[in-house]
Amino acid sequence: xxxxxxxxxxxxxxxxxxxxxxxxxxxxxxxxxxxxxxxxxxxxxxxxxxxxxxxxxxxxxxxxxxxxxxxxxxxxxxxxxxxxxxxxxxxxxxxxxxxxxxxxxxxxxxxxxxxxxxxxxxxxxxxxxxxxxxxxxxxxxxxxxxxxxxxxxxxxxxxxxxxxxxxxxxxxxxxxxxxxxxxxxxxxxxxxxxxxxxxxxxxxxxxxxxxxxxxxxxxxxxxxxxxxxxxxxxxxxxxxxxxxxxxxxxxxxxxxxxxxxxxxxxxxxxxxxxxxxxxxxxxxxxxxxxxxx
Amino acid sequence: xxxxxxxxxxxxxxxxxxxxxxxxxxxxxxxxxxxxxxxxxxxxxxxxxxxxxxxxxxxxxxxxxxxxxxxxxxxxxxxxxxxxxxxxxxxxxxxxxxxxxxxxxxxxxxxxxxxxxxxxxxxxxxxxxxxxxxxxxxxxxxxxxxxxxxxxxxxxx
Numbered sequence: 001x002x003x004x005x006x007x008x009x010x011x012x013x014x015x016x017x018x019x020x021x022x023x024x025x026x027x028x029x030x031x032x033x034x035x036x037x038x039x040x041x042x043x044x045x046x047x048x049x050x051x052x053x054x055x056x057x058x059x060x061x062x063x064x065x066x067x068x069x070x071x072x073x074x075x076x077x078x079x080x081x082x083x084x085x086x087x088x089x090x091x092x093x094x095x096x097x098x099x100x101x102x103x104x105x106x107x108x109x110x111x112x113x114x115x116x117x118x119x120x121x122x123x124x125x126x127x128x129x130x131x132x133x134x135x136x137x138x139x140x141x142x143x144x145x146x147x148x149x150x151x152x153x154x155x156x157x158x159x160x161x162x163x164x165x166x167x168x169x170x171x172x173x174x175x176x177x178x179x180x181x182x183x184x185x186x187x188x189x190x191x192x193x194x195x196x197x198x199x200x201x202x203x204x205x206x207x208x209x210x211x212x213x214x215x216x217x218x219x220x221x222x223x224x225x226x227x228x229x230x231x232x233x234x235x236x237x238x239x240x241x242x243x244x245x246x247x248x249x250x251x252x253x254x255x256x257x258x259x260x261x262x263x264x265x266x267x268x269x270x271x272x273x274x275x276x277x278x279x280x281x282x283x284x285x286x287x288x289x290x291x292x293x
Numbered sequence: 294x295x296x297x298x299x300x301x302x303x304x305x306x307x308x309x310x311x312x313x314x315x316x317x318x319x320x321x322x323x324x325x326x327x328x329x330x331x332x333x334x335x336x337x338x339x340x341x342x343x344x345x346x347x348x349x350x351x352x353x354x355x356x357x358x359x360x361x362x363x364x365x366x367x368x369x370x371x372x373x374x375x376x377x378x379x380x381x382x383x384x385x386x387x388x389x390x391x392x393x394x395x396x397x398x399x400x401x402x403x404x405x406x407x408x409x410x411x412x413x414x415x416x417x418x419x420x421x422x423x424x425x426x427x428x429x430x431x432x433x434x435x436x437x438x439x440x441x442x443x444x445x446x447x448x449x450x
Contacts, residue, residue, distance in 0.1 A: 012428065012436055013418035020431055037437050040415035048369070048391040049400060049408040051314070056446055057411070106445050156371035157384070167375050193333045193370035200403030201365045208337035209368070274431070 001127055003073035003118075004065040005033035006083065008230075009041055011075055014238075015230040017274025021259035022075050022120055024273065028136055028266055029128055033073065038064055042074070044082035044153075052099075058086030059100040062117070063109040071116040073123055077229035080119040081153035081160070087114045088160040119154055121228045121258055122164055125172045130179060138267035140181035141289055146261070147185045147222035148173040149213070151232045152193050167191075173258060177226050180265035187220035189213060196231035204246075210235040211243050214251050223285055225255045233257070237279045254282040264289050302353035310350060315385030322347050328373035328383050334366050341366035343373050343383055350390070359394040365401050367391075412447050415440030 011019050026033050043057030062083060065072045074080040090097045090111060101111055118126075124133060150170045158167045165172045168191070174184045195209025214236065217225060225236055237255035244250055255278065263273040270290045275282045310316035328343040329335050335342055340363045349358050358364065367387040374384040394400060410417055425435040 007436075009416040009418050012433070013420060013424055016428065016431065016433060019433060023433075035434055037434075038442070040440055040443060041411045041417065045407045045417055046411055047388055048365075049395045049404055051388060051392050053408075053412070053447060060442075060446060103446055106448075107442050152368075152370040152372075156375055158375060189333075191372070193368050193372065195333065195368060197368045197370075198334060198366055200407060201362075201401050202338075205334060205338045205341075205366060206368075209333050212333070212337065 001030065001123070002032040002034065002070060003123070004036050004039075004068060004070040004115075006039055006042070006061065006065075006072050006074040006076075006079055006117075008074065008076045008079040009045075010230040010234070015233055015257075017277040018075055018230060018233070018257045018259065020272075020274040020277075021257055021263050021268075024268060025124075025259045025263050025266065026120075028263075028268075029124075029132070031123065031128070034068070034070060036064055036068070042076075042079040042082040043086070044078040047082065054082065055086050055089070055096070056100055056103045058083050059090065059111045060104060060107070060109065062087055062114050063104055063111045066112060066115045067109065071118065073118055073120055075120050075228075076231070077119060077151050077153040078231055080117060080122075081156070083117040084160045085157070087117055090114055119228065121154065121173060121176070124258075124262070125176060126164060130175060133176065133262070134179055137180060137265040139265055139289060141261065141265055142181040142183075143288060144180075144182040144285075145185050145221060145223045146177050146182045146226050146256075147187050147217040147220060147224070148177055148190075149194070149217075149225055149227045149232055149236070150191065151227060151229045154228055173226060173228065176258065177261060180261060182224075182261070185217075185220050185222040187222065188216040190216075194229075194232040194235040196235045199235075206235070207239060207243050207246055210239060211247050211249065214240070214243060214253070215249070218251050218253060223253065224261075225253060226258055226261055227255065228258050240280050252280065254278060254280050254285045256282065297349065297352065297354065299352065301356065303355045304353050306353040306355040307351050310386075310389065313389055315382055315387075315389035318379065318381045319347065319351065319386055321379040322351065322381050323379055324348065325378060327376050327378060331372040331376050333370060333372065334368055338366060343367070343387070346390070347381070347383070347386070358390060359397050360399050362401065364390045364394060365404065412443055415443040
């Protein structure tokens with residue numbers, strides 16, 4: 001298994017623990033992630049202002065991977081959806097492809113057939129598979145009560161994702177978390193958005209959306225949140241303290257990337273997984289499982 | 294919210310919308326309000342109401358919609374689009390409205406800033422030497438600290 005690794009903007013600057021743990025987990029599973037330093041923004045943040053430019057950005061990145069003959073693997077759900085949407089769209093629209101290629105010709109690239117785009121979690125679920133994944137686990141996470149947050153763009157819009165999971169009843173993340181021995185906690189409004197994309201427009205509304213979910217998760221008795229997107233992590237981890245202050249609430253619930261949870265089950269220590277870089281402290285909740293600092 | 298003033302209506306607006314990506318099936322909306330009921334933003338802020346925005350657009354309230362601050366509250370989560378029984382691409386429709394609003398000169402400063410950053414430096418968060426030091430410290434590879442290719446891709450901006 002070999003993929004061009006698409007990091008996007010947020011992860012290398014703000015979520016290095018995600019990148020670190022994903023690379024560690026990939027290496028353990030024998031997945032080769034190839035770095036392409038020419039990748040730029042996926043286009044997602046430009047969609048609302050200029051759909052055409054967003055498509056050029058997406059197509060540029062896909063064309064780079066295509067040139068190398070590699071499928072794309074992204075860690076961020078928004079990058080995954082923006083790039084998958086472009087690939088989906090250009091596969092069905094020759095006119096749009098010609099227009100995009102006019103822009104790409106200026107940088108010496110051509111978008112021909114494109115390449116397949118997958119989220120890293122999807123690669124783990126579909127390409128590695130549950131049986132193979134379990135073979136690498138050396139430690140049970142029994143006792144950990146995890147609320148999985150799918151977020152939006154890992155699953156939606158469903159028309160671009162070939163039904164690899166079910167939008168109204170998603171299961172892929174739950175299955176992988178349960179495989180570690182951790183309990184998956186069901187909670188109200190599980191499918192709801194983190195509110196992240198509204199943050200640059202209306203902080204109060206954005207935080208209120210995130211607060212609703214934190215309330216539901218804590219009420220259900222979870223002691224950790226699992227997610228697969230750095231935007232969602234900004235809302236629940238980086239902004240958790242701010243939400244507590246703004247709404248006079250108390251959560252103190254660690255927010256873990258799927259790759260950190262899987263890495264723990266693979267016997268990796270705190271530092272290898274960047275657990276010391278999470279904003280909400282993880283040490284106490286994970287003391288039973290992870291050694292070192 | 295104030296009453297809707299139909300004397301300001303532009304009857305051509307809905308046809309204009311229906312001719313663009315995201316607006317194709319907008320006229321099929323039969324006001325069931327599944328979108329609003331599914332919306333995580335409407336749940337905490339009643340100023341954002343997708344059903345009402347679609348109605349306003351179909352009534353032709355072009356200026357009121359495009360100049361509004363509420364269209365920018367859509368989080369593009371696709372909950373409405375996935376559930377619309379009439380197959381209206383509501384999230385894509387909101388994106389269309391935002392794109393049109395920008396073309397007419399209306400946009401929150403945060404959105405403009407994001408676009409200008411990306412078209413200027415290729416990413417939202419530029420990587421500097423300090424970032425690369427932090428990356429190298431935990432064995433992550435360095436990333437480029439500048440980006441020329443976006444200026445070639447978008448010569449007009």
